[in-house]
Structure formats: C-alpha cells, structure tokens
Amino acid sequence: MVKTKTILIVDDEERTRQGLKKTLEIWGDGRYEIYSGSNGREALEICRKRRVDLLITDIQMPEMSGLQLLEALREISQEPVVIIISSYSEFEYAQRAIELGVKNYLLKPISKKRLTEAVEQAMEVVQSQERAGFIDKVVDxxxxxxxxxxxxxxxxxxxxxxxxxxxxxxxxxxxxxxxxxxxxxxxxxxxxxxxxxxxxxxxxxxxxxxxxxxxxxxxxxxxxxxxxxxxxxxxxxxxxxxxxxxxxxxxxxxxxxxxxx
Incomplete structure (x- = not known):
C-alpha cells in the first residue's frame, strides 16, 4: 500500500514560498502532496494533522525559527527529512542544523535546478529510511x-x-x-x-x-x-x-x- 509522499515548504516570504511550491509542483507532476506554511507555528499545526516526509524550511522566521520548528517536531515524534533554506551562511546555523539531522543547507537565491536536485536527493533518503523501517517492523x-x-x-x-x-x-x-x-x-x-x-x-x-x-x-x-x-x-x-x-x-x-x- 504505497502512500503519496508529502512535502512541506515553510517560509515567511510569500513570494519565495509560492515560488518554491510552484517549482516543485511542476517537477513533481502529481507524485507528491505539497503543502506550505508561512511560519513555524503554522507548519507545526500541519504536521500535527498529517505525516510529513520532507520539510523545506527557512531558518530565520518570526515567532518560531526553522531550528525551533525542528526541535518542536521531535517532541511530537515527527522527524521528516529536512532541507534548510536561508539568506544567512553563519556557521552556527549550519552546525546546529546538522546536529538536528538536516540533510541539505541551501542559500538563497535558490535556482530551480539546485532545488530539484536537493529534493531528489532528500527523497532517496526518505525511501531508504522507509525500507529500513519496513524491515524493522516485519523481520522477527x-x-x-x-x-x-x-x-x-x-x-x-x-x-x-x-x-x-x-x-x-x-x-x-x-x-x-x-x-x-x-x-x-x-x-x-x-x-x-x-x-x-x-x-x-x-x-x-x-x-x-x-x-x-x-x-x-x-x-x-x-x-x-x-x-x-x-x-x-x-x-x-x-x-x-x-x-x-x-x-x-x-x-x-x-x-x-x-x-x-
């Protein structure tokens, strides 16, 4: 029973958010459910209602940063594969992101090619994790x-x-x-x-x-x-x-x- 994979895009900049969503919808060609949120709290609510396989989130957002969102997701047992996007390249952000299991770190502006390549790589990780999880559930x-x-x-x-x-x-x-x-x-x-x-x-x-x-x-x-x-x-x-x-x-x-x- 194969389920459609879910991607969640979180960015407080509407133009960026909608641009990323449109690019992935064209690339995905109906293969994925793609949602978007304007801030961490909105994203957290989405994640409470459905499982998210891939999270693409900005780091610097009002109310709740991308890193705070990742920490909050752990508390509700949601640990999607994560791609961080940011206008900032400070080492401490990247270091903390890696500690939280982030798979890729993209700096704005992001080209369509770079975005889709990163998402393809992330989806391979999702598939690998699912295979491991499936084996763990089934094998005695x-x-x-x-x-x-x-x-x-x-x-x-x-x-x-x-x-x-x-x-x-x-x-x-x-x-x-x-x-x-x-x-x-x-x-x-x-x-x-x-x-x-x-x-x-x-x-x-x-x-x-x-x-x-x-x-x-x-x-x-x-x-x-x-x-x-x-x-x-x-x-x-x-x-x-x-x-x-x-x-x-x-x-x-x-x-x-x-x-x-």
Missing amino acids: KSLIEVNTEDTASTPIKEAMAYIQENINGQLSLRDVASHVHLNPSYFSALFKERTNLTFSEYVTRKKLQNAKKMLLTTNLSIEEVAEKVGYQTGKYFIKLFKDYEGTTPSKFRKTASSHSI
Whole structure:
C-alpha cells in the first residue's frame, strides 16, 4: 500500500514560498502532496494533522525559527527529512542544523535546478529510511539470530530450507523430520538445541513474518492473510498474532501503515 509522499515548504516570504511550491509542483507532476506554511507555528499545526516526509524550511522566521520548528517536531515524534533554506551562511546555523539531522543547507537565491536536485536527493533518503523501517517492523529478530548463528548440523539446515519452501502450507514436525530422515523425537530435540526455538515456535514466527509483510503491502483481509500463510481460521491466526506481537493484525496494520510504507 504505497502512500503519496508529502512535502512541506515553510517560509515567511510569500513570494519565495509560492515560488518554491510552484517549482516543485511542476517537477513533481502529481507524485507528491505539497503543502506550505508561512511560519513555524503554522507548519507545526500541519504536521500535527498529517505525516510529513520532507520539510523545506527557512531558518530565520518570526515567532518560531526553522531550528525551533525542528526541535518542536521531535517532541511530537515527527522527524521528516529536512532541507534548510536561508539568506544567512553563519556557521552556527549550519552546525546546529546538522546536529538536528538536516540533510541539505541551501542559500538563497535558490535556482530551480539546485532545488530539484536537493529534493531528489532528500527523497532517496526518505525511501531508504522507509525500507529500513519496513524491515524493522516485519523481520522477527529471533529468526535473524537463528539464521546468523552457525547451525552446523546439516539436517537442521535442510529442515529450515524445507520449511521455507513450504511455509504457507501445513507443516508438521513429523513430516519435516521424515524429510531429513530423522526420528521425530530426536529431530525435535536437535532443532531446539541448534536454533534455541522449538519447531512449532520457529514455524509460527516464519508464518507471522510473512503475514506482517502482507498486512503492510496488500489490501487483503485478515482472513485472507491467515489463509495465505497457512492457517485454516482467521480466529486462530488472530490469537497467535496477538500472542507473539502483542497486538491484533488489524491494529498492527493500522499503526505501522500510519508511520510508513
């Protein structure tokens, strides 16, 4: 579920503000939602109502400076990628801007070419951050630990590969043990020894990891997601999801989607 990226331009000089907005609207060709504010307080109100991916703000503004705006945004958990624009080149401004995570610092007057280049670079940063955030939301850290440790035992590696190939189906310990030619009881003990997870927990985490990806990237219903990852009933899937993730699939989708993707 790809969302349109949002750009907010903040400058107390109306001519500059409107010029920047028009340039980016032409450049963006409808790909972005572009808003503008005449001062920091107005910008802060906009940010309270919607997520902003890229903030382009002047430093010197009445009531609330651009740097004060960035500090205020942190307090409401909004940390967009930032481009500072200013008529001033004093070192202390640039230094503080860097401390606040500013990605670019443009001095007025700004050419259309320089502006669009800076915005293109900033949007690459936005995409990179979103990919990292998506991975963090979806990937199960317990599975990372299993996959990065040396599982030495060839039968366990074969079992994990078989599980991966058949993860959306019905997987039983007996079937997987048979596939790697081991006694089920011995296989169960060996799997736990090598992975620090029981067979059942490992399979469940793999299925839920796939489910989280579907919840964030498709419009499938909870029941459809449950079926696709191999659960016969949505009710059982919801229970498992809540047990492992601490929230329901629908709440996970709503919360995670409101902050990314």
